[in-house]
Amino acid sequence: MTTRSGPEPGRGRAHDGPDPGLDAIMSERRHLINIAYRLLGSLAEAEDAVQEAYARWYAMSSERRDAVDSPGAWLTTVTSRVCLNLLGSARVRRETYVGEWIPEPLPERTEWSTARPDGGAVDPADRVTLDESVNLAFLVVLESMTPAERVAFILHDVFCHSFAEVGEIVGRTPAACRQLASSARRRIRAARPSPAPAAQHADIVRDFKQAWEAKDIDALIGLLDPDATAVADGGGLATTFLHPIEGGEQIAHAWVELARRKPGDMTFLERKVNGQPGLVAQQDGATVTVFAFDVAGDRIRHIWVVRNPEKLHRWTTKTCAGYC
16 A cells, blocks of 8 residues: 655654654654544544554554554554444434534634543644535535545545555445545535635625624525525534524524524624634633534525534634634
8 A cells, every 4th residue: 555645734754763653653643633534524533533543553563563564554544444434333323313413613723722521632633634625514515425435535535545545445446436436526516516715705604693693684584595404413412403494584583583592691703613704602701602604606505503512622712803
């Protein structure tokens, strides 16, 4: 197996020291986290998958590790296979999930929390590189793919692995993997035919926030596609609507009702969500809800509302006036 093409931001080389191999192995961690998050849509699960890959590496004898030509390629293969297995079981696990399941939203790098729920510190290597392949609309489309399609597409189209390498991971021929990636691309084109430019996206989200705070139902309807949908994820741990809201007018009425019920100490702030303009709700200085938007043309097509606190611990409590 060959290594991937192109450097990953933040990757380093081993330097002279007591164990030069350790630095080389650990420098792969960020690359592996980036792959696993895109495959799983959950940073917590991505961290577990990468940890499992490292556990398998160190479970081998030193002789077997020395025989591996490319430790980075070996770790990528194992991580991807762990993710493939998790994707297969995730569909079963999510049948018992309370309400809708939305991928875990990520803040901007400057907004990233430095603490874990268990009290430990976040490793900077865990931070995901934010680009088009992690915006929430893209991740939601990935959720509609089969596990094999998702792995083939992410590894080939996003991380530039050959179809021969992908085939080793998913257990299929290179030609079959090519077909899987092609099918995945068709799904993406069908679901996201014309996303709005970033500046226009930001303007529409800002207008939506202002109309929401003003309880201006006509303005909200004007900003929403007539066939827009809103989906919320509380995971059974936070109150929210359990079923998708369909239709721009229905969403506008629901959001005005939310504004009327808003606690006095809650504020709505403009933030980047997975690299795209979005909103967060903060109460007593803590982020309690993250809103992500899919905008096409001059209308909002989808709103994703994440309230599950287990998916929000990456967000800090600091505030700022605009996008950070």
